[in-house]
Amino acid sequence: MVNQSKPKMALSKIDSEIEEVDQEKYLRQATSYYCALEKPLKYGPAVDSLTDLVAALHREFESNYVNIEMVNHLMLTYKSNPREWRKYAKFDRYTYTRNLVDAGNGKFNLLILCWGEGHGSSVHDHADSHCFMKMLKGDLREKRYEYPNRTARDTGRSHHPDGEIDSRELVEIGETPIAVNDVAYINDNLGLHRVENPSHSDTSVSLHLYCPPFDTCSVFQDNLKKTTAKVTFWSKYGVRTKQNEQ
Ligand SMILES: N[C@@H](CS(=O)O)C(=O)O
Numbered sequence: 256m257v258n259q260s261k262p263k264m265a266l267s268k269i270d271s272e273i274e275e276v277d278q279e280k281y282l283r284q285a286t287s288y289y290c291a292l293e294k295p296l297k298y299g300p301a302v303d304s305l306t307d308l309v310a311a312l313h314r315e316f317e318s319n320y321v322n323i324e325m326v327n328h329l330m331l332t333y334k335s336n337p338r339e340w341r342k343y344a345k346f347d348r349y350t351y352t353r354n355l356v357d358a359g360n361g362k363f364n365l366l367i368l369c370w371g372e373g374h375g376s377s378v379h380d381h382a383d384s385h386c387f388m389k390m391l392k393g394d395l396r397e398k399r400y401e402y403p404n405r406t407a408r409d410t411g412r413s414h415h416p417d418g419e420i421d422s423r424e425l426v427e428i429g430e431t432p433i434a435v436n437d438v439a440y441i442n443d444n445l446g447l448h449r450v451e452n453p454s455h456s457d458t459s460v461s462l463h464l465y466c467p468p469f470d471t472c473s474v475f476q477d478n479l480k481k482t483t484a485k486v487t488f489w490s491k492y493g494v495r496t497k498q499n500e501q
């Protein structure tokens with residue numbers, strides 16, 4: 256049989272420019288306009304298990320032009336099943352824990368966070384990444400704050416006609432309870448947040464997707480003092496991490 260390979264077409268200028276946009280750059284740009292789905296897409300694919308969710312996420316992240324809405328849809332569509340996530344859910348007495356489920360070939364991180372009674376995070380940002388947070392068990396309360404010293408152009412919000420936000424302390428912009436199977440979404444353009452398990456008798460568990468992944472974020476005090484915090488993993492793939500591997 257004769258191999259009839261077709262002559263290669265020269266890439267047009269536009270094609271070659273499109274190919275140069277890398278996924279990280281694309282995702283960071285998308286934080287300026289992406290706002291979150293409230294309901295799954297009507298004709299979106301089904302997700303039947305956590306394994307299915309991870310596989311579907313890997314497929315979405317194969318393209319440089321990640322369909323963020325589809326990522327959001329997949330997170331919404333997965334229905335929490337404790338039997339599937341229990342092996343990742345490791346608690347600490349004193350603080351919430353971050354447990355790595357999947358490192359997404361370096362393109363995203365999927366984590367299970369375990370919140371003991373009354374545990375909460377400090378006010379923090381998300382290092383210019385997208386953050387999807389899905390409730391798997393219990394309740395969490397999210398408080399949002401304006402990102403300090405961003406101009407109206409960055410945030411689309413302003414208290415001043417000239418667009419400057421010159422507050423000297425954190426400005427709260429909302430408080431939302433997140434119920435089981437709901438998905439909350441935030442990025443730095445939408446603000447900062449602090450998350451808390453309001454219950455004094457029950458634990459909570461949430462599933463977080465960060466893209467691109469990050470190892471540090473900024474933590475803010477009431478007076479806007481900002482520090483860089485390293486984010487660590489309490490466990491990876493269901494195995495408790497040693498101090499030097501976190
Ligand atoms: N973004 C936080 C959890 S939360 O408070 O949203 C973290 O990854 O540790």
Ligand SMILES: [Fe+2]
Pocket residue numbers: 379380381386448450
């Ligand atoms: Fe967060």
